[in-house]
Amino acid sequence: MKSLLSSGIKWLQTDSPNLELAKKDWEKALLVSGNSSASALWNLAIYYWSKGEVEKADEFFNKSNDRGGEDWIDSKKRNIISKFHLEKDRIQLENKND
Numbered sequence: 001m002k003s004l005l006s007s008g009i010k011w012l013q014t015d016s017p018n019l020e021l022a023k024k025d026w027e028k029a030l031l032v033s034g035n036s037s038a039s040a041l042w043n044l045a046i047y048y049w050s051k052g053e054v055e056k057a058d059e060f061f062n063k064s065n066d067r068g069g070e071d072w073i074d075s076k077k078r079n080i081i082s083k084f085h086l087e088k089d090r091i092q093l094e095n096k097n098d
Contacts, residue, residue, distance in 0.1 A: 004029035005039050023047050038068030042077070045084075054088040 008025035011018045023044065030040035045060035061081060065073055073081075 001029045001032045001037060001040075004032065005037070005043065008043060019047060019050065036067055038064045038072055041067060046080075049084055049087070052091075054084075054091055057084065058088060 004025045008022040008029070011022035011025065026040045026043045026047070030037055030044065033040060041060050041064035045057045045064055048054075048057035048060060061084065065081075
């Protein structure tokens with residue numbers, strides 16, 4: 001599972017980053033873990049956020065938090081989640097005003 005998580009990250013660090021191939025590796029890691037890998041869930045949340053699918057991203061962030069627990073959520077992750085929620089609120093307000 002760890003190799004799949006790492007492989008997904010490596011797809012983003014190439015000269016031509018490939019988010020779709022990274023997603024496939026993270027989905028495989030999630031499957032191998034029996035849907036319990038907080039890291040795979042987290043990475044997929046970031047993927048969906050980057051695609052503008054904020055509801056799906058929110059779902060995956062929540063699942064990653066549930067699986068990872070309080071010790072797993074460090075200050076860096078809390079900061080990212082905070083930024084995500086600000087962006088999600090902005091998008092929802094923008095959609096409401098359209």
